[in-house]
Amino acid sequence: LGPRLDHQAVTWLLERHGSPAALRKAGRRRLLELIRPKAPRMAARLIDEVFDALDEQTVVVPGTGTLDIVMPSLAASLAAVHTQRRALEAQISTLLEAHPLSPVLTSMPGIGVRTAAVLLATVGDGTSFPTAAHLASYAGLAP
Incomplete structure (x- = not known):
């Protein structure tokens, strides 16, 4: 995908709609409603980036359907890493201040x-x- 995978709203979205087919099926309006609480100022831009990336996809390879299984798990793992990173940054900042x-x-x-x-x-x-x-x-x- 072209959008920012480091944005928590995008990883959250991929946990729920992990494949290109699932993203398309959900539709632009529905995804925008889902993501707006997590990214109020960037929601429209992020969804535009998702659909721009989907529109650029011209080849569908066998096994693409397995993304429905794999991507939510990978997105959840990425979200966990981001949470751990924020916690470590807070600890390091506290230690540095001291x-x-x-x-x-x-x-x-x-x-x-x-x-x-x-x-x-x-x-x-x-x-x-x-x-x-x-x-x-x-x-x-x-x-």
Whole structure:
């Protein structure tokens, strides 16, 4: 499919209507009604993307009908991964906020929560480097 599989409304939709035939059978209007509570501002655009992708499908291969069985399960697994990822991001953000270097790191342009967490996990507090030049060399910024 062409639409964003990382959007929870799309994975939710695929859990219920997993094959191209099931999506077509449900129809544009019905799918729009189903998805609107999960994506109020994007519902119409997401459904348009679904039907654009369906319209581009020109070949139907044998076994396409099995998507009704496989896709809902895969979509549910993807939704679970997204839920776990959001929970981990919240935990990492909480841990980062408690770190004494957090205000310094996140005040730097281009350094957000994810980058700051990676920096801390990679280099720690920096005390293992004798000088700032050693850290710059380790980061590949200086010879």
